[in-house]
Amino acid sequence: MEGLKVWRLSSSIARPSNLRQLFGLGTSSGLVRCLDNGAAAANATNTRFPSRNRRASTSTSTSTNTSDREAVRAIRLKKVEQLRSKGTEPYGYKWDRSHSAKELQEIYKDLNNGEELDSESHHVSIAGRIVARRAFGKLAFLTLRDDSGTIQLYCEKERLLNDQFEQLKTLVDIGDILGASGSIKRTEKGELSVKVDSFSILTKSLLPLPDKFHGLTDIDKRYRQRYVDMIANPEVADIFRKRAKIMREIRKTVESRGFVEVETPVLQGAAGGAEARPFVTYHNSLGRDLYLRIATELHLKRMLVGGFEKVYEIGRIFRNEGISTRHNPEFTTIEMYEAYSDYQSMMDMAEEIVTQCALEVNGKLTIDYQGTEIQLQRPWRRETMHNLVKEVTGVDFTELEDDLKVAKDVVLKAVGLGLDSKDKSSIEACPSLGHLLNEVFEIFVEPKLLQPTFVLDYPIEISPLAKPHRRHAGLTERFELFICGRELANAFSELTDPLDQVM
Structure with missing residues (x-):
């Protein structure tokens, strides 16, 4: 019997490379590891002790920033009151969009500079967050961003009804979420724009966005406030989209081989399946301690005992241990078990999962990782640890x-x-x-080990759950997969001898 554990896909750094966006593979005999989005900021901060002056400077800066934010908030709260006094609700219920920013950019990519399409068929409606604004007398330009991209709002005083232009200039701030409708125009400078007929403030932002030029650079804040990170650094959202693609592709790949996805208990009476310190909680009704699971292994094995032959689980794991950009106390694993199989089969599975995910996310099997070209074309090198x-x-x-x-x-x-x-x-x-x-x-x-390499046949002393090697005494049928010097997978032929297990 072979088991495979694939651990959590994630973005532990602000701009992970393509390799990071793949994940880690392994077997529990197989196990793949991936870091969490919230991977600890503790390791990412500067560990040098600053001077007293530097601390004082930092403290003063923090105090000033807090004071500035509160001042901005007070001003914007007054704008909320002004909007409501004019009969405008600054927190809308719904906005009917006809297009996303990306769709408009694609549909009108061939529109010439200075050309305008004012017919009813080219009337559009969009919505998103205002991330930049400029006003010149009777003309204002706003950059609107939705989750697909950006587009410019071209606002003329004569074109807007009543006092909307004055509202736009005085009551709309960067960070507000607007809905706007109008026709399509490409400016003389080549900027595709929606020439606004009307707009509505859908959400009035009370706090400013991170500085336009410096962005969100505080590592600790980027990890702890991912939503702010995504606003300030839109490319971060692509990590989440790629992760979703990877998860879909993993399910597609393993289920095409007949695996059944299951869910096993997160709260367990005993923490087993790995060597790790668990988080402990208390169940009031049962009157006893329970543990957040440190692995999905044991319950998945019981599924095989019950008659399933191919099972896998994508599940949350909790380990009350160290924290760094490579290790997070809360992460997701993908663990798989297959009856009538061995670690050779799991190597084939690991190759297929990684290559299929790479193709789905990147469209190719050649990846540039921090200046190193990684070739994911199969077959990958397989070599013993001894050699x-x-x-x-x-x-x-x-x-x-x-x-x-x-x-x-x-x-x-x-x-x-x-x-x-x-x-x-x-x-x-x-x-x-x-x-x-x-x-x-x-x-x-x-x-x-920069290029994909399966390292085979680990010593029995460090592989307690692996089956002894059928030909080489003192070794086990276990592999780990390495790419770019990092372990991405751990797998082995599962030890099934109950007498050996209890020794």
């Missing part, structure tokens, strides 16, 4: 005796030059040859 360590360090662990001290001396002699004290201590602390092999791999080999 990779030998290839990089020159140390052949198959020739080392069982004497751990001698093995450490050989390793340190081969790689000790330039080794920092932390890595040296980690090597010296290894309790077994298997741990030593894995430590050398993580330090020296893992960062060099």
Whole structure:
């Protein structure tokens, strides 16, 4: 039996590359990991201790910013009162849109500069947030953004009814959400515009958007207030759209192979399926502690015991541990189990899932990741951990005796030059040859695995739930997938011997 766990898709940084938008794969024998959108800001902030003057400066700046925001809010609240006094509700109920900004840009992409289409058939209605505005006497230009893109509102005083133009100039602010209708025009400078006949304030914004020129640059705020991040940095929203595409493609791919999606309990009587510290809560009616799950593994295995042969779950996982841009206490996993299969089959599955997702999101299998061109074309390299360590360090662990001290001396002699004290201590602390092999791999080999590589046959000491290798004693039928020096998947032939499991 083979299991696959795919972990959460997400955007842990403000501008993740295409690779990050893919995800992590693995098996639980298989398990794929992906970071959460809210990945901790704690690691993203500057850890240097500022001087007292700098702290004072920061404090003063924060105080000034807060004061400015409150002043802006007070002014805008008065505008809300003014609108209502004129019989205008600044928080509308509905607006009928005929087009999105992107649709208009596509439909009228061939309209010439200076050309205007004023017939009824070219009368449109749009809605979105105002992100820029300029006013010149009897003419005003506003940039409207919806979730598809931007378009300009071209506003003439003579064209608007009653005192709408004065409202536009005095009561509409950047950040407000407007609905507008009018005809289509392309300005002499080539800007496609809606020549506004009428508009309505649908939501009056009480606080200003982040500074136009500097945007939202505070890393902590970007993680904790994603909605503000998306307003200030519209490209961030593309991460969420790509994630949704990936999730759909994963479901499509695995279900085409006959897998059934299930949901298993989030609250559990015991935290199992992984080594992690759980979040604890209390169930009043039962009068007992329960745990937010740290893995979906155990309940999925029970589905196979009950008769299912191919199951998977996309579920939320909670681990009360460290936090960084690579690890979040709350994330999503995709975990899969398949009866009558082994880790070779799961490698094929991992390849198919990643390549199909890449094609769906990027339309190609070549991805530029931070200046490195990643080739996702199949088949991907498959190599044992022993061979990779030998290839990089020159140390052949198959020739080392069982004497751990001698093995450490050989390793340190081969790689000790330039080794920092932390890595040296980690090597010296290894309790077994298997741990030593894995430590050398993580330090020296893992960062060099840029192109897709399946690392096979892990030591039994570090793979407690994997089936022993059918040909090589001391090893297991387990793989991990690495791309760009990062583990994206973990999988193995599931250990099914109940006597071995309890040892």
